[in-house]
Amino acid sequence: MRLFTPEAMREADRKAVERGYPSLLLMEWAGMKAARVYLELFGKAPALVLAGKGNNGGDGLVLARHLLLEGVGVRVYAAGGQTGDALLALQALLAHGVEVGPLEEASFREGEVVVDALFGTGLKGPLTDFYAELVERVNRAGLPVLALDLPSGLPFSPHVRATATVAFAALKTPHLLQREACGKLYLAEIGLPKPLLEREDLPEVASPEALRPLLPKRPLTAHKGSVGRVGVLGGYKGEGLRYAGAPLLAALGAYRMGAGLVHLVAPEGTPLEPLEAVFHPVPSPTLPPLKAEALAVGMGGGPWGRAWALKALEARLPTVLDADALHPEVAEAYRKAGVPAVLTPHAGEAGRLLGASPEEVAKDPLTAARALAERTGLAVVLKGNPTVVAEGERLSVNPTGNPALATGGTGDVLSGAIAALLAAGLRPFDAARLGVYLHGLAGDLLAEEKGVGLLAREVAEALPRARRLLQEGRVSPAFFPR
Ligand SMILES: NC(=O)C1=CN([C@@H]2O[C@H](COP(=O)(O)OP(=O)(O)OC[C@H]3O[C@@H](n4cnc5c(N)ncnc54)[C@H](OP(=O)(O)O)[C@@H]3O)[C@@H](O)[C@H]2O)[C@@H](O)CC1
Ligand SMILES: Nc1ncnc2c1ncn2[C@@H]1O[C@H](COP(=O)(O)OP(=O)(O)O)[C@@H](O)[C@H]1O
Numbered sequence: 086m087r088l089f090t091p092e093a094m095r096e097a098d099r100k101a102v103e104r105g106y107p108s109l110l111l112m113e114w115a116g117m118k119a120a121r122v123y124l125e126l127f128g129k130a131p132a133l134v135l136a137g138k139g140n141n142g143g144d145g146l147v148l149a150r151h152l153l154l155e156g157v158g159v160r161v162y163a164a165g166g167q168t169g170d171a172l173l174a175l176q177a178l179l180a181h182g183v184e185v186g187p188l189e190e191a192s193f194r195e196g197e198v199v200v201d202a203l204f205g206t207g208l209k210g211p212l213t214d215f216y217a218e219l220v221e222r223v224n225r226a227g228l229p230v231l232a233l234d235l236p237s238g239l240p241f242s243p244h245v246r247a248t249a250t251v252a253f254a255a256l257k258t259p260h261l262l263q264r265e266a267c268g269k270l271y272l273a274e275i276g277l278p279k280p281l282l283e284r285e286d287l288p289e290v291a292s293p294e295a296l297r298p299l300l301p302k303r304p305l306t307a308h309k310g311s312v313g314r315v316g317v318l319g320g321y322k323g324e325g326l327r328y329a330g331a332p333l334l335a336a337l338g339a340y341r342m343g344a345g346l347v348h349l350v351a352p353e354g355t356p357l358e359p360l361e362a363v364f365h366p367v368p369s370p371t372l373p374p375l376k377a378e379a380l381a382v383g384m385g386g387g388p389w390g391r392a393w394a395l396k397a398l399e400a401r402l403p404t405v406l407d408a409d410a411l412h413p414e415v416a417e418a419y420r421k422a423g424v425p426a427v428l429t430p431h432a433g434e435a436g437r438l439l440g441a442s443p444e445e446v447a448k449d450p451l452t453a454a455r456a457l458a459e460r461t462g463l464a465v466v467l468k469g470n471p472t473v474v475a476e477g478e479r480l481s482v483n484p485t486g487n488p489a490l491a492t493g494g495t496g497d498v499l500s501g502a503i504a505a506l507l508a509a510g511l512r513p514f515d516a517a518r519l520g521v522y523l524h525g526l527a528g529d530l531l532a533e534e535k536g537v538g539l540l541a542r543e544v545a546e547a548l549p550r551a552r553r554l555l556q557e558g559r560v561s562p563a564f565f566p567r
């Protein structure tokens with residue numbers, strides 16, 4: 086599945102119409118599917134439908150007609166000046182005897198559900214004046230809000246903060262980059278011809294269907310030397326081994342992602358954990374001889390991070406470069422040496438590599454991840470919500486994961502997990518997007534069971550469950566297809 090920009094979506098709509106597909110059918114399906122979601126979420130609670138004059142408003146008018154037919158009370162307020170399909174949708178509603186008032190007179194009543202059909206993909210800039218105020222009033226009213234296609238005002242501010250959003254035909258960038266405003270996310274198929282949605286040039290939304298075939302096989306004859314061995318290099322002897330836990334968590338992540346063996350190369354005095362690891366205590370960053378197919382480097386490395394990464398490069402193995410190994414000259418050394426690597430920065434680290442602020446990176450992670458991949462020639466995992474994976478021209482946006490993962494050490498677990506997939510033979514882009522997806526899914530499983538207060542090691546422990554769900558095709562999607 087591809088992540089559309091509002092422009093790309095409009096282009097698909099336009100092409101469908103050029104092919105002779107009646108656009109009124111798209112609107113009818115959109116309104117009808119949204120009405121279905123409404124009924125599922127809010128039952129027969131009365132609706133207050135706010136409709137703009139464009140096609141988004143048209144969808145709202147169609148929804149109002151379908152709710153009416155289901156016996157739901159509707160009050161409808163619409164902007165004037167409809168044309169085309171939206172005008173037909175208005176006429177159809179009026180023919181049912183529904184009164185449609187002017188938007189200026191819209192009022193909010195306790196017990197109602199607001200249907201936000203003011204603006205969708207046609208919004209050209211931030212809302213001002215009357216519409217800015219209307220959106221603020223919607224948010225202040227404290228009623229549940231179902232947004233059609235996009236919460237009105239997105240991607241700008243002010244915008245509606247919805248309880249749920251029904252995206253039509255495909256997810257659009259704001260659905261994942263401004264997910265908070267969307268609430269529960271539904272994706273409704275509205276009959277747009279499939280080939281118009283297959284746009285290889287757009288970022289992918291990582292999906293179970295695309296990722297399942299990447300899962301490394303475990304043949305009956307597997308042994309610990311045949312399924313991928315990982316070397317973890319990290320930690321810092323100074324400050325009383327302050328970061329000793331980080332490489333241990335990476336080792337756990339690697340084992341829980343299926344590594345056959347994990348070598349732990351860490352400063353002398355580092356706790357000898359997990360018990361299952363092969364230990365290589367060293368006085369300073371060194372690359373001891375070890376049999377491995379991939380490395381995870383830099384976790385907890387502090388001032389040693391750079392040295393760990395440059396030592397590790399001598400092994401010429403596929404490598405995950407994390408945390409303190411994330412320096413421009415390290416990335417450049419790997420690129421020059423032609424050693425495949427995955428960089429796993431969060432917004433702060435990515436900002437450091439790009440010469441931008443963390444806020445700038447977080448605001449547009451797609452652009453930042455692509456820029457970093459371009460600049461370094463390596464695969465990039467830009468961590469956050471959402472996490473974005475980039476390599477060359479390819480971009481993958483991850484839909485799993487939640488704020489319960491915002492806790493110390495979860496990134497270390499991720500690095501180890503990706504390294505295990507590299508060691509199993511996956512290419513950097515695939516190891517990265519699969520590792521990120523399963524790590525997020527593990528966090529989702531735990532958050533559902535326990536809520537907030539996870540430990541990073543528990544995320545590692547949940548990886549096998551996440552993997553199995555994916556393997557067996559039992560992952561419920563992060564958004565709900567309708
Ligand atoms: N086949 C299809 O196309 C399908 C599309 N579908 C639906 O259509 C939606 C897209 O519809 P759309 O293109 O009509 O745009 P929409 O979001 O309703 O807004 C346009 C209105 O906003 C106005 N406006 C713009 N910026 C503004 C601003 N800053 N401040 C104030 N006003 C501003 C603009 O005014 P104008 O500039 O034209 O004067 C115009 O009146 C899409 O999200 C989906 O819900 C479905 O029905 C399925 C099939
Ligand atoms: N709000 C959030 N939503 C989803 N995932 C999150 C959120 N906050 C953190 N994470 C995930 O948790 C991990 C944190 O990694 P990182 O910042 O490197 O932590 P650490 O250095 O403590 O290991 C990343 O995988 C990130 O995507």
Ligand SMILES: [K+]
Nearest residue numbers: 201204235237
């Ligand atoms: K809307």
